[in-house]
Amino acid sequence: MAPEATSTRPSSSIKMSAYCAPCNRSFKEQSDLDKHLRNSSSHRSPTTRRRPLTVSSSSNNPEATVPAIQTTTQDVKSPWSRIAVSGYTTALGELSAHCHSQKELEEHGYIVRPYDPADYVNAKICKRCHCKQTRVVSRECTFHPSKWNKWNKKKPYKCCNTTTVSRGCRTLPTHDFDLSQRALTYQDFRQTPSASTQPKFRAVAIDCEMAGIDGGASEVILLCAADFFTGAVLVNRLVCPRERITDMRTSIHGIAKSSLDKATAQGQALSGWEGARSELWKYIDDRTIIVGHALEHDLGALRMIHPRAVDSSILSEITVGGRRVRFGLEKLSSELPKIQIRKGKDGIHDCLEDVLAAREVVLFCTGARTKVEFRAWAEAKKREQIRLNTERKKAKQKKANNRHRRMANGGCSSYAIDSDDGDEEYLRWSDIAEDLGWPHPNTGYDPWSD
Ligand SMILES: [Zn+2]
Ligand SMILES: [Zn+2]
Ligand SMILES: [Zn+2]
Structure with missing residues (x-):
């Protein structure tokens, strides 16, 4: 051997x-x-x-x-780029030139302005019967006091032992309105503190890993951050969410519940998203450029509104053109700086590796030396998309033709024909996601989300 x-x-x-x-x-x-x-x-x-x-x-x-x-x-050769001290200013200039506009960030799911209660007037939802405030005219609040089992629809409500789809077994004259979970989360968003006399890092790459909590939402359980210029690790800390974790997602990030529990017990874990955000704020202010991949998820998990960001997911998407295709970090990293990540780990994310890989991809996409190569890659991707699109269209047409033929030959006349023709010109990312190598075949997890 x-x-x-x-x-x-x-x-x-x-x-x-x-x-x-x-x-x-x-x-x-x-x-x-x-x-x-x-x-x-x-x-x-x-x-x-x-x-x-x-x-x-x-x-x-x-x-x-x-x-x-x-x-x-x-x-052992490190795959991560070294920028000479003399090159910091150039790298910062190139990075600054690629910061996304507020509109661009908003279009990609970033929260760009603080919560405004005026946006949520009459937008509350009844905590008991889940009706919308706007829809309520005179309807009473009819509900089941016990929770609906969303995993087993056949399971009867504990309150009345019925399985009927009735609105409820109890009725109250008034509703108990509250903001939706989404709006409640939005209220927690804060802008990164503005620059002060205390010097902070000019550009920091970040990534978070998440676990699922009650209701399907995600909470941050690991925060990693590195200085963009040196690659030096600033933060690599587990985060203990305040909410109970219902889905650890260990198969995605490799973090076991026991590791998190141990770190928490030893006082090494940051306290919830708020603790994680405070930790990150030690190193950045509102002039810092945040670097990462699909950062809307990370900044969202940290409830952060940050004005300056360079996101490898957005960079690749807008350069390829077309708003429908987003590339996973693993793919970008292997095709642009040619660094293989998550190798031999069954696709399990390594948060710090992801941080450094996003840094590499962004260096590649923003650097003057690699500009031509990046453009060429984007052009090739564009052609690939067009080719896939044409192939898919052809396949669809062939299928439709076959159906018509079957019908003409006395087939079932009520046979439904696909009618989603409004979208012919462009491909939905989901249509070709598989061709591009994701989502993860085993977990179905969206790789650009972390
Ligand atoms: Zn109600
Ligand atoms: Zn009931
Ligand atoms: Zn060292």
Whole structure:
């Protein structure tokens, strides 16, 4: 049997609990990483290098484990880009030029303005019978006091032991109106604090992993953030949601409930989305450019309104043209900077790896050196889309023709024919998602959401 190759072992096969991106080394504990950062020869560098690229020249820098980027003697090659200190200004300029407009962010599901109660006048929903405030004229509140079992529709209501679809077994004269869950969540959104005298990082890449809670909503359970310029890890912390987790989604992110419980018990986990947001705010202000992939999910989970973002999902989508196709991070990473992520892990996400991969993809999409290559990729994708579209149209036409033929030959005359012709010109992403390699075949999970 051939010995396992060790020299080219990809970093993505390493479970990175505490990870030094520049050195491509993982550590068991955060304290080991800290020690490495202090003592390793590859991190001994002038203090200016250890500092974040800050908005002011004050020496009061945020506390962070910020390794410097410089040539290292490690024999394992790191796939992550190193930007020379002299290149920071250029990289920042290129990144700034690609910040999305508010309209663009809004179109991609970002929350861009604070909650306004005026938008929710008469938009409340009865907590008991779930009727809308606007629809109510004089109807009484008829409801079942016990919860409906959405997993087993045949199960009777506990309150009255009936399975009938009746509106309820109890009636009250008035409703109990409240905002929808969506509106309640919206109320929690806050703008990133504005720049102050305290220097913050100019660009930070982030990613969150989520778990499901009651009602199907997602809550953040892991937050990772890295300095865009150095790749230095700023945050890599588990988050303990306040709500009870009903769906851990371990198959997506690999985080076991027991790990989260342990971190929580040891006081190492951040406290809910609010704690995670506060932690991130230690490193950023409203001038910081947030970098990531499909960030609307991450910023949404953190209830953050942030004005400056560069999102690899949006960048790729608008450059390919057409609003219907979104590419997964794994695909972008392998096709643009040519870095294979989630390798040998059954597609399980590694949050920190995703952060660094999104950084690479954004570097690729915004950098002057790779501009031509990125354009060429987008052109090829556009052609691929058109080809798939034509093929699909042909297949559809063939199917329709066959049906017509069958009908003409005395087939069932009530046979329904597809009539969703309004969408012929463009492909829906879902139509060709499979052709592009996602969603995940086993979990059905949308890969661009994390
Ligand atoms: Zn290191
Ligand atoms: Zn009601
Ligand atoms: Zn009932």
